[in-house]
Amino acid sequence: MKLRIAILVAALPLLGLFGDPKGLTVFIVGLVLINMLLASGLNLLYGFGGLIPFTFAGISGTSAFICCNLVLHAGWSFWIALPVGCVAASILGLALSFPAIRLRGFYFALSGLVIQSALTIAFIYFPSLTNGDTGITSIPRPTLAGQPIVSPWLEILIATATVLTVTGISALMRSPIGSMLIAIRDDEDLSRALGINVTAVRSLAFLIASLIAGLGGGVYAHYVGFVSPRTFDVLISLNLWLMVAVGGRGTLVGPLLGALILTPLPFIFQQYTWIKDVIYGGAIVVVIMFLPAGLFGLLQRRAS
Amino acid sequence: MDGYLVVAASVIVSGVLVGTIYAVVAAGLSLIHGTILMPQASNGQIFLGAGLVLWWLQTQAGWPLWLAVPAVIAAGLALVFSLELLVFRRFYARADRSITYLVVTLGLAQMLSGLYIGAFGRISDTFSVPPPARGYAFIDPTPVSNARLLAFTAAATVLCALIAFLRLHRFGRALRAVFQNRDVARLRGIDIISTYRLALGLGTAVTTVGGMLYAVAFTLDLTVGWTMTLITFSIMIVGGPGSVLGALCVGLVFGFTQAIVSVFADPTIATFAYLLAMLAMLFLRPNGLFSR
Amino acid sequence: MTSPSPLFQTSGLSKRFGGLQALASVDALQYPGELLGLIGPNGSGKSTFVNVVSGTLPGDEGKVWLEGRQISGLPQHLVTRAGVARTFQAVKVFRELSVLDNVLAGLLGHRARPHEANERARSAMDRVGLTVAPDTAAGRLSLFDQRRLEFAMRLVAKPTLLMLDEPVGGLNPEEIRSMIALISSLREHCGILIIEHTMKVITSLADRVMVLVNGRKLIDDAPGVVLRDRAVIETYLGA
Numbered sequence: 001m002k003l004r005i006a007i008l009v010a011a012l013p014l015l016g017l018f019g020d021p022k023g024l025t026v027f028i029v030g031l032v033l034i035n036m037l038l039a040s041g042l043n044l045l046y047g048f049g050g051l052i053p054f055t056f057a058g059i060s061g062t063s064a065f066i067c068c069n070l071v072l073h074a075g076w077s078f079w080i081a082l083p084v085g086c087v088a089a090s091i092l093g094l095a096l097s098f099p100a101i102r103l104r105g106f107y108f109a110l111s112g113l114v115i116q117s118a119l120t121i122a123f124i125y126f127p128s129l130t131n132g133d134t135g136i137t138s139i140p141r142p143t144l145a146g147q148p149i150v151s152p153w154l155e156i157l158i159a160t161a162t163v164l165t166v167t168g169i170s171a172l173m174r175s176p177i178g179s180m181l182i183a184i185r186d187d188e189d190l191s192r193a194l195g196i197n198v199t200a201v202r203s204l205a206f207l208i209a210s211l212i213a214g215l216g217g218g219v220y221a222h223y224v225g226f227v228s229p230r231t232f233d234v235l236i237s238l239n240l241w242l243m244v245a246v247g248g249r250g251t252l253v254g255p256l257l258g259a260l261i262l263t264p265l266p267f268i269f270q271q272y273t274w275i276k277d278v279i280y281g282g283a284i285v286v287v288i289m290f291l292p293a294g295l296f297g298l299l300q301r302r303a304s
Numbered sequence: 305m306d307g308y309l310v311v312a313a314s315v316i317v318s319g320v321l322v323g324t325i326y327a328v329v330a331a332g333l334s335l336i337h338g339t340i341l342m343p344q345a346s347n348g349q350i351f352l353g354a355g356l357v358l359w360w361l362q363t364q365a366g367w368p369l370w371l372a373v374p375a376v377i378a379a380g381l382a383l384v385f386s387l388e389l390l391v392f393r394r395f396y397a398r399a400d401r402s403i404t405y406l407v408v409t410l411g412l413a414q415m416l417s418g419l420y421i422g423a424f425g426r427i428s429d430t431f432s433v434p435p436p437a438r439g440y441a442f443i444d445p446t447p448v449s450n451a452r453l454l455a456f457t458a459a460a461t462v463l464c465a466l467i468a469f470l471r472l473h474r475f476g477r478a479l480r481a482v483f484q485n486r487d488v489a490r491l492r493g494i495d496i497i498s499t500y501r502l503a504l505g506l507g508t509a510v511t512t513v514g515g516m517l518y519a520v521a522f523t524l525d526l527t528v529g530w531t532m533t534l535i536t537f538s539i540m541i542v543g544g545p546g547s548v549l550g551a552l553c554v555g556l557v558f559g560f561t562q563a564i565v566s567v568f569a570d571p572t573i574a575t576f577a578y579l580l581a582m583l584a585m586l587f588l589r590p591n592g593l594f595s596r
Numbered sequence: 597m598t599s600p601s602p603l604f605q606t607s608g609l610s611k612r613f614g615g616l617q618a619l620a621s622v623d624a625l626q627y628p629g630e631l632l633g634l635i636g637p638n639g640s641g642k643s644t645f646v647n648v649v650s651g652t653l654p655g656d657e658g659k660v661w662l663e664g665r666q667i668s669g670l671p672q673h674l675v676t677r678a679g680v681a682r683t684f685q686a687v688k689v690f691r692e693l694s695v696l697d698n699v700l701a702g703l704l705g706h707r708a709r710p711h712e713a714n715e716r717a718r719s720a721m722d723r724v725g726l727t728v729a730p731d732t733a734a735g736r737l738s739l740f741d742q743r744r745l746e747f748a749m750r751l752v753a754k755p756t757l758l759m760l761d762e763p764v765g766g767l768n769p770e771e772i773r774s775m776i777a778l779i780s781s782l783r784e785h786c787g788i789l790i791i792e793h794t795m796k797v798i799t800s801l802a803d804r805v806m807v808l809v810n811g812r813k814l815i816d817d818a819p820g821v822v823l824r825d826r827a828v829i830e831t832y833l834g835a
């Protein structure tokens with residue numbers, strides 16, 4: 001587990017801050033860092049755990065909506081609302097994982113797809129929390145001592161969160177829980193026969209990954225300033241999965257690399273918003289066909 | 305009193321119509337998943353695409369119906385067989401191919417939905433195909449447009465033809481054999497790969513027909529693709545993968561539910577209910593209601 | 597002299613799969629220091645027996661005791677922690693992980709002090725005669741070495757009962773001889789139960805043999821007695 005390289009890659013986007021602080025480049029830097037964080041969380045379940053969690057976006061969205069509402073309507077501080085959102089996300093993630101944890105590969109993914117679709121519908125039709133399809137606008141940036149945090153400090157803060165997340169995941173994977181997760185990914189039946197409590201380990205992985213999803217969701221909402229039910233639907237889970245798959249699943253660097261490459265892409269074709277779907281969709285097909293180990297895996301093979 | 309009767313009758317009529325179209329598309333999906341173990345998540349987009357291309361051919365290119373319909377089916381088959389050649393056939397032998405196919409077809413669905421927005425999105429938000437027949441017939445006590453009657457008849461015919469094909473024709477029986485037991489089918493000399501291709505072709509053809517029928521009977525918008533995928537997956541899981549009869553029965557039930565719910569509330573609530581039903585099936589009885 | 601208390605014991609063990617009664621009220625017994633052989637025709641319930649005792653599958657009726665402690669109804673990981681280990685008919689190792697990581701994985705579900713783990717792993721590998729480099733990927737080992745690895749993965753956790761499901765499947769005659777010697781050497785560490793088709797393995801190793809036919813226990817006695825029993829010859833060995 002090369003933590004130092006991962007931290008370096010996570011800090012790379014900060015180079016973009018040497019552009020003009022009010023510009024698009026800085027905004028992309030922030031988005032890249034948030035996606036790095038989210039993709040790392042998803043990687044815990046997919047790369048290290050071997051499960052594709054389509055519910056990831058919905059869990060992230062739940063935290064985002066709770067966080068926004070606490071700040072906008074209840075007047076809470078972002079710094080208290082965010083942890084609350086994260087805790088809510090991890091509880092929801094754990095609850096959603098319970099029934100599915102007994103299902104195998106394909107059926108687990110399918111159930112995730114269904115639950116996520118149901119969550120999106122719930123987001124749209126419970127306007128009290130989410131303002132329906134219109135979404136929530138004018139979400140303020142986090143403040144410190146009364147002053148909103150400005151770029152580039154805001155991006156540096158997000159980078160810190162991402163680095164901490166990656167460090168945490170690294171520590172987890174080096175612990176016995178991490179080894180158990182990898183064993184379960186390799187052969188679930190064998191793991192159980194050797195005395196590993198597969199359900200407990202998977203549940204813990206879900207708890208932590210959902211916490212990270214919640215963190216990313218809350219930060220995203222207050223960074224971008226606008227969220228809607230569509231911000232957290234199936235395609236978002238799918239595209240985060242793509243970042244992990246493109247970068248290299250089951251490694252620390254992989255999701256960071258994937259987020260770095262894929263996040264700026266839609267901005268190149270800004271006037272054609274629909275091209276993003278064509279590119280991401282096409283990338284999914286290409287990755288499945290040619291790059292099972294992702295770009296990082298390709299680099300590793302070239303190096304050896 | 306009369307008012308209620310008319311409402312009830314129109315609910316039944318639209319329920320049967322939309323249910324039959326659901327059943328047709330779900331049957332196609334079920335056929336493909338039952339044989340190849342491929343969950344075809346882009347079927348909704350192919351469904352939508354068929355309707356969109358039909359609309360375009362008729363309204364923008366001025367083609368007559370009898371030319372446009374086969375052209376759309378041919379285009380759909382061309383698309384799916386190109387995909388088979390480039391992508392699908394690589395995974396036929398893999399034991400865990402279902403999850404791979406699920407993700408790949410989701411990616412394809414995303415691509416197609418982006419392409420549709422790019423190609424059609426700036427033209428309009430909704431798309432209405434000119435009706436193939438004008439006027440109304442009276443199915444006591446409610447009027448039904450002839451176009452819709454035609455759509456229903458076509459859908460019912462497709463379903464009956466499909467069921468007949470699977471039971472009576474040599475190739476149809478081969479399909480059922482592969483679905484029931486791959487290894488036994490192989491031992492009996494059935495060419496599994498050809499059967500896969502037959503299932504793909506048939507399932508896709510039926511889906512494109514369903515899309516065109518929907519375009520004729522209702523109005524299309526660009527979100528229909530994803531909704532259709534969710535609904536037909538629910539029908540397939542609840543009815544049982546590979547079971548056309550299951551697709552028919554569950555499709556009709558879902559169609560009715562949709563029609564009834566639409567009277568009182570947003571039809572999306574019906575979709576929500578289907579998703580819950582699918583979830584319940586996945587946990588309790590993944591082989592569906594009509595499994596052998 | 598009183599007889600020693602059993603190492604493991606089942607009473608009335610039953611299991612159905614839909615319409616098929618895979619196990620029908622099986623009473624089994626094994627004493628410490630004994631090597632028990634389990635034989636029977638295909639589909640007679642041998643693997644099901646091991647599945648239920650080890651907790652891989654839940655039984656429908658009946659109880660299982662290990663050293664006097666009831667283990668029936670426990671989830672598999674708890675049964676393993678209680679001291680029951682099993683191998684699978686088709687060899688199963690973590691193909692992507694190294695040999696050493698595979699053996700260490702055998703300790704993951706058990707309480708082991710971290711600094712002890714490597715020591716115990718190497719000692720287990722020595723005991724089974726696994727001489728390949730510890731960082732070799734397990735998927736690249738020969739079949740025999742993979743079987744040895746499977747043993748090491750179980751032994752590292754110091755099991756009380758080791759259940760082997762057709763351990764010589766796929767091995768050539770010389771490897772089978774080595775395997776018989778290896779299993780024999782493991783007897784001092786734990787009780788062993790072997791499911792086997794190959795009579796040579798059973799006659800060389802087993803102190804007692806239990807015969808299952810159609811889910812029922814037919815007979816349970818010394819190998820010499822069992823292999824001459826008329827019912828056994830008719831239903832299994834082929835008259």
